[in-house]
Amino acid sequence: MSFADAPIDADSFARLDAGGLRLGLVDTSDRDAFAAWVQAEMRGFHAGALAEKYIDEQRQRIAYRRTTAVWDDSTTDAATPVATVSSWPTPLTLPGDTSVSGWAISSVTVAPTHQRRGIARALLEAELRTADSLGVPLAILTVSEATIYSRFGFSPTTMTADLEIDTRRASWTGPAASGRVQFISLEQLNEVGRDVAERARRAVPGEIELDDHLWGRLIGLLGDEKGESKNLRAVIYHDADGQPQGFALYRLKGDPADFSSHTATVEHLRTVTDDAYAGLWRYLLELPLVATVSAPLRTVDEPLVWQVSDPRAVRAVRRRDHLWARILDVTAALEARRYAAPGRIALDISDPLGFAHGRVLVSIDDSGTATVSPLDGSAPADAASLALSVNELGALYLGGVSARTLVRAGRITELRAGSADAVDAAFHSPVTPWLSSWF
Structure with missing residues (x-):
């Protein structure tokens, strides 16, 4: 079956x-x-x-x-x-x-x-x-209405920002890329870009593998009822060895009153290396006759802010939740990821639907690998101890939300003082969780 x-x-x-x-x-x-x-x-x-x-x-x-x-x-x-x-x-x-x-x-x-x-x-x-x-072990979704899914145990795990960049103020001050940017057709991108997207996906918590449908829609080869793909431009970045390490898809829209003030909308930009990131963003910011670069659905921790002469030229016009997660199997989910610090954490999890309900002890070794076991009786004396719902567990899961913040918000109860700090040290992700597409 x-x-x-x-x-x-x-x-x-x-x-x-x-x-x-x-x-x-x-x-x-x-x-x-x-x-x-x-x-x-x-x-x-x-x-x-x-x-x-x-x-x-x-x-x-x-x-x-x-x-x-x-x-x-x-x-x-x-x-x-x-x-x-x-x-x-x-x-x-x-x-x-x-x-x-x-x-x-x-x-x-x-x-x-x-x-x-x-x-x-x-x-x-x-x-x-x-x-x-x-x-x-868990269910995931992207939502059009944020008020529906929390009642089913879902919680936001990644955030996104829609960026607007004033290119007349944002002179490039980042590193010089070692490779080159070249135009590529959508059909050519279909051949080589998916491997780039998959390699980039593996480095960022919150990303999912794109199936044929999601990939085809992302690059404009599927679902183009209005013929908008004819206005979609694709560029690919090859490193100094000639290997593809990133691509960008964007559209241009002119200002009828000022031909020198086009807006470039970056529909998607994915990179495997920092070198490719610098090369593609510099290319986009230095497009001729473009005054504004709009980039929806970007990470909230965009390095670009630190690569231009005026950080205020990169403005987040909207920030919102994007990927929501709902843990079903606590043991399988928590043992699947790696952790930033060793320790023991006792979790008292409430779940009205019953999937994740119960008490567990998460034991994390020096390599960042966790073992999860049922907990009967009191938490060990050396363990952090928290009470939370399955919603908060999902929010913490990818490391993009602070346990300390959720304690202050009244969403998590510290059963032992200092437990939230121990959880934050362990659950921290060095790469900000992000989902770069819809599904």
Whole structure:
């Protein structure tokens, strides 16, 4: 049995069935069934109907995912789902150059006609129980609405910033790159860029592996209904040995009143080395006739700020949560990552859904490897000790949120003084967690 055809969760099925609704898997080999699901997803995100060729394009690349829907057989269009969700396991990078399998949840929609009937709860709880039954240690998602998912145990684990850079003030003061930047077609980038993206992914906690669909959309070769890819420019950075170490995708938009004041929007920039990072950012900041470089979805710890003559020329116009995580198997999740300091940490975890509920002792050795064991009785005398919910555990997991901050916010209780500092020392990630794409 593959993850895609694992049985539908019996509890959620029964709950929805009692309300006259039907929860089931979509047969993605049936084009009509898949088309109805895709159109329902588009409607759920207030998008227009997809043209037939784009339905086939999606089916070719995401049919492998677990595709779930809810139908209301009493409606006039009973073949079209009233709710959708899509999921698949994917490697998630962790601190310490390791990774763990994450249950990626996407395409969560409920039709406006069927709101407030418990459909979203049934769908999400079914996803969590399915992932748990398949042995996937945690679930992950990117969210359009931040108020929904905390009730299911999710919490933000990475933040992003949308940057706006005034190139007339941001003279380059960073290192000179040793390689060269060259234009490349989207088709050529499709051939060589994915390896670059994957190598970059392995170095940054919070990044996921891009499947064919996500990669194709990112580089403009899929889902381009409006023909916008014709305005997408791609450049690749080769190091001094001629090896590709980074790429950037950007668009240019002119100012009708001033041709010398174009805006370059960086749709995606990924680098494996600091040398490639410097080479590509310098290229973008020195584009002729460009007054502003806009870069959405960047890390909140961007080195660029320290590579220009005026740091205030690099402005974060928006900062927000991006990747949310929900731990299901505490032992597997915590043992998968590496830690920055040794020690012992007792965690009293509350989880209303039961997956992560309980008390554990995390023992971290000098190499940063953890062993997690059940804890009965009092915490060892030399252990830090905290009480927290599964939400806070997820926030701490990648090292991007401080335990001390969560204590001050009233979200974590120190059962022993100084425990938050011990947790921060161990959970710290030297690389700021970041997810550079949507899924």
